[in-house]
Amino acid sequence: MSVPERYVISLRAGNRLRPVTASRTEQRKAELRREIVAASFDCFAEQGYHATGIADIATRLGIGHGTFYRYFDNKRDIVEHVIDDLIARILAALGEENAPDAVSTLEDYRLQSARIGEAVANLIGADPRVPRLLLLEAPGVDAELRERVLDFIESMTEVTAAYLAHGVELGYLRGDLDVVQSARAINGMILGAVIHGVRHHDEDSQATLARAIQRLMYDGIAAR
Amino acid sequence: MSVPERYVISLRAGNRLRPVTASRTEQRKAELRREIVAASFDCFAEQGYHATGIADIATRLGIGHGTFYRYFDNKRDIVEHVIDDLIARILAALGEENAPDAVSTLEDYRLQSARIGEAVANLIGADPRVPRLLLLEAPGVDAELRERVLDFIESMTEVTAAYLAHGVELGYLRGDLDVVQSARAINGMILGAVIHGVRHHDEDSQATLARAIQRLMYDGIAAR
Amino acid sequence: MSVPERYVISLRAGNRLRPVTASRTEQRKAELRREIVAASFDCFAEQGYHATGIADIATRLGIGHGTFYRYFDNKRDIVEHVIDDLIARILAALGEENAPDAVSTLEDYRLQSARIGEAVANLIGADPRVPRLLLLEAPGVDAELRERVLDFIESMTEVTAAYLAHGVELGYLRGDLDVVQSARAINGMILGAVIHGVRHHDEDSQATLARAIQRLMYDGIAAR
Amino acid sequence: MSVPERYVISLRAGNRLRPVTASRTEQRKAELRREIVAASFDCFAEQGYHATGIADIATRLGIGHGTFYRYFDNKRDIVEHVIDDLIARILAALGEENAPDAVSTLEDYRLQSARIGEAVANLIGADPRVPRLLLLEAPGVDAELRERVLDFIESMTEVTAAYLAHGVELGYLRGDLDVVQSARAINGMILGAVIHGVRHHDEDSQATLARAIQRLMYDGIAAR
DNA sequence: CATGAATGAGCCTTCATTCAT
DNA sequence: TATGAATGAAGGCTCATTCAT
Structure with a gap:
């Protein structure tokens, strides 16, 4: 990453x-x-x-x-x-996962995103104060720090977009994907999960949420 | 709603x-x-x-x-x-949309979620200070207010979950959907969109993001 | 004045x-x-x-x-x-004396300067903290206040110079007088007296000093 | 001296x-x-x-x-x-001039006081920070240092008084001179000149002021 | 009821001085 | 002996809150 x-x-x-x-x-x-x-x-x-x-x-x-x-x-x-x-710690935790171009099939991609999801979950599980401070406390300190946090979120979006772009290129992701906005949406789900994790530290909840996110990502919610 | x-x-x-x-x-x-x-x-x-x-x-x-x-x-x-x-204003804005049980087909549901998405976009467009204050400032005031905001977010999840449950019941949404967690994921996407809108007020960006969210919701990102 | x-x-x-x-x-x-x-x-x-x-x-x-x-x-x-x-108080005390152009003979001038001398003496006698604070404390506060005090001293010189110029014009003071510099010298004597008065409040000492200043002013110290 | x-x-x-x-x-x-x-x-x-x-x-x-x-x-x-x-430096600078009993005529005395005036002027010219620190900064440090500076000024008066007493004794200064108070007045003029020199370092100004002081000392300001 | 003068808890920050290395 | 890390007394200043008018 x-x-x-x-x-x-x-x-x-x-x-x-x-x-x-x-x-x-x-x-x-x-x-x-x-x-x-x-x-x-x-x-x-x-x-x-x-x-x-x-x-x-x-x-x-x-x-x-x-x-x-x-x-x-x-x-x-x-x-x-x-x-x-905090940001450095998070990046370090996520950075240990493979880079966007390390996968070449949808299955690999699923696995990778599962790993990333797990990394995020571990991060929260290890210390829920980390996301709480970063996402809920820091933006209220002052305008500059708020911007800093938003910058960080956007930078994460860019990373995700790179993953998606790679997938589209290799053909295992929809060709008509709006990679940037989809990345934003996906990161929104992660953001939601993280914020949920701020209060609900139980692993089960984290795990089922992660699974729901992944199903949504790949299959959507519509009945077939 | x-x-x-x-x-x-x-x-x-x-x-x-x-x-x-x-x-x-x-x-x-x-x-x-x-x-x-x-x-x-x-x-x-x-x-x-x-x-x-x-x-x-x-x-x-x-x-x-x-x-x-x-x-x-x-x-x-x-x-x-x-x-x-603020919360009341938001609820009022969203509450004008129809209730979860007002739709009975996937197409209706798509339309309804599009309406809700538009309502959210309008909210941000009308005054980006609203989400900024609610999501970025308030949680930093003190623990109690933070909980209040998180409560609000969860309550929105419940609402979304109700929509999903209704869809599953009527069969136009996947039968194996984890409605609560999927609701959380979906609301995460909205959250992400709102936070993005805090800084990027342009309508275009909002619209493409909304579309990306909806495509993701219904179809996922995987190539078929 | x-x-x-x-x-x-x-x-x-x-x-x-x-x-x-x-x-x-x-x-x-x-x-x-x-x-x-x-x-x-x-x-x-x-x-x-x-x-x-x-x-x-x-x-x-x-x-x-x-x-x-x-x-x-x-x-x-x-x-x-x-x-x-303090400056205002001093100016008020001195301002009650007559203006530079109110006298027209050497004798009048002597009397006027005696009155001014007395006013200064009274000022010190009334409250020696006034000159102490103005001349010894204030300049040590910071550069700006020091300049303020020096400005005040110079402004007093200008006043004295006006007196002298008037006397030269009317002929009862030496025609070759360097009015500005002489004013500075005279004010120096007053300054010296004031500083002396900071520690020695006895009236006698003030009175004899005032007389010595006046004799010096009009006659100099050389034997005739 | x-x-x-x-x-x-x-x-x-x-x-x-x-x-x-x-x-x-x-x-x-x-x-x-x-x-x-x-x-x-x-x-x-x-x-x-x-x-x-x-x-x-x-x-x-x-x-x-x-x-x-x-x-x-x-x-x-x-x-x-x-x-x-600083005081030592000043005394050293002035001490190089002759002692009070080294002169015996008014003319010599004039010359000597001119030399002293010049020494003072040089002192200021060489480093205006010296008088500024001694006279404007030090007294504001605390009461003891203020007394120290005032002591120094008084000691200078004593020196001047000794000069004058010598002149009276030898007859080239007015017999009715109040030597101590006149010394105070004269030193006041020097003090005024020094303080003026703190801000106005130009030699011309110093020189004309010195001349004005000397004329005042010997002749006074009254027209003859 | 509206006002704003008065209050003081509380906090950030500085800097002279000490002392272990 | 030289150093500079550690210290905490001290003080300037803010601002939420009260209350007499």
Whole structure:
């Protein structure tokens, strides 16, 4: 699954591909940074962005709240990093699935989309706070962050569109498919599933929903 | 289109079905209430809930901000009313379409869902701030309001499920349809369309997306 | 003594020449404003600008510190008003002396400068915190306020220069007088006296200093 | 020109008359001390005392800001040293002129005061930040430093008074001169000139002002 | 009933200072 | 000895809410 450039970058900047030779202090610093992001994530998820004070984050970590400001510019800065981190995590989770051009038959495609569906389900199952924060909390922080989230959603649509285009090309998807808009529709279903998963963590529900989505995708609802 | 009880109630409370014999002052009061809700909606949509002060709302109406508290308990109270008002408006817009049991053939059903799709598109087209506030701003206010919004989404699912169940019963929809989960999937597509419409107001885009959703619903994407 | 336009304005704006028909509330407001300026003056004089908190000012007045912000934008705003008020007070005190063109003989001029000297002495005697705050505290607040104070000093030089020019014109002052620079020198003596008065409030000292300045002005120090 | 004891001391402590046999490290330490004072002077002059952080000073020198505290106790300590250093520099500049008892005629005295005037002018011309920091910034730091500056001004008055007393004794100055108060007046003129020089660095202006002061000193302003 | 002056809880942020490395 | 990461006191400022007029 190919991924828009900016997220790749932030992914790398996040924690990978660092120069292997990081000094002791630098490692500590990077770790504390990550811990602050994690603690902030916890706080935001528990109480919401606006109800969370910098002091809450610091206290949770057992650090002075002045320390926070050594690592992030201000409250706005941290929420941005938390969200970017979430996006990076999601992309990482999805990115492990194969690329759009890795399949060549409808059956393969079914399997692939099932895998992706499962990845999404796992993501939610592993931590329902992730979609909740990303989709329900972040857009309410301010206009910029809302745009950021919408950008992310759109970028996912592009990915899906690429999958569909590949399928049309190879002939196992309808030739008259409006790939972009269909991608939007399909991602809407996933979005709906994710939002449903925010409250209903039970695996069964997730599984049946996933199956329903897939049946709908391939067969539609009309009786034959 | 049947509508969950609570929203009906709030709808009534909103502005209809009042005893016809309302005194002069009571009418004034009711009107100012409505104006405050409208002004609050404008403010929240423009600046977001947290960035909006009670003073902003009052100023916009040219009333003293003390007056605000004669009509609503507090800031939390008003946002709840604004959101309920939005939901009521949406339900009203959708409720004008026929009920689930009004159709008996697939063709009718197609037409009905097309009408509903158009109603949704009109809603967005008329004022994209409505979905933005409801779906992107409100859930970030606090946990309770988030639940409220999720409740609304689920209630819409129930409505859709009723439509599907009716179709299965009458045999024009697949007999093995998981009506609830399919309803969730379908509503996800609508959700996706609405969120897309938050930023892309152009009618064309809305129309092609609606068509893509409908084709997907009935035929799926697989080549036959 | 004529006075530069801007200070006249601020003087008026300060508290005079208001429309006589000020409503009850407006009067209260204006009075509280003045009280805040006065309390701020006290605080700044006692502890210095930077050591004074808004809370100190509010507490001294027995008002909530939020109230302060209803009357002044921020801490910077109040110090500016305090300083402007001081300048206005000084100009008012000096302005009561006659204008530069009111005298026509050396003897009159001597008397007039003696009166001015006395006015300055009274100013200091009445409240040595005034020159201390204006000359020693305000310039240390920030660059802008420093410039404000220097502007004031220069404006006083212009006034003195006008006096001297008048004297040269009428022939009772040396024809070859460099009026501007001499004015600066004379005002320097006054400045020195004022600064001396900041610590030495005794009238005797002020009086003998005033006499020494006047002798120096008219006769110089050289033996004849 | 004799100089009050305390300043002599601080002068020595500042950088002179150290035991010649200072170890390598001691020399380094002394030098860094001086560099810190210099950097602090720069910072205070540029941004003002309160707006300057210890970090600014350290950064300017390229040292860690913890190092600062190995050389000075705290922020207050350094500003005191900076001011003392300024005073020492000024005294050094003026001290190079002859002592009060080195002249015996009015003409010599004129020349001497002209030299002193020139020294003052040079001081300002060389670095207008010196008087600005000493006279306009330092008194606003806190009460103690304000007193320090006022002490310095008074000590200068004593020096001038000694000059005048010498002149009266030798008969080339008016016998009825109030030497102390006249000294204060004369120093006031210098003070005025210095403060004027803070903003107006042009040599011409300084020169004509110096001349005006001298004419005033010896001849007064009255027409003969 | 409408108003807006008053209030103070609460929060973000800075920065002088300490101290372990 | 030099460093800079950590700290938390301190303070400026906002804004929802109350209440006297």
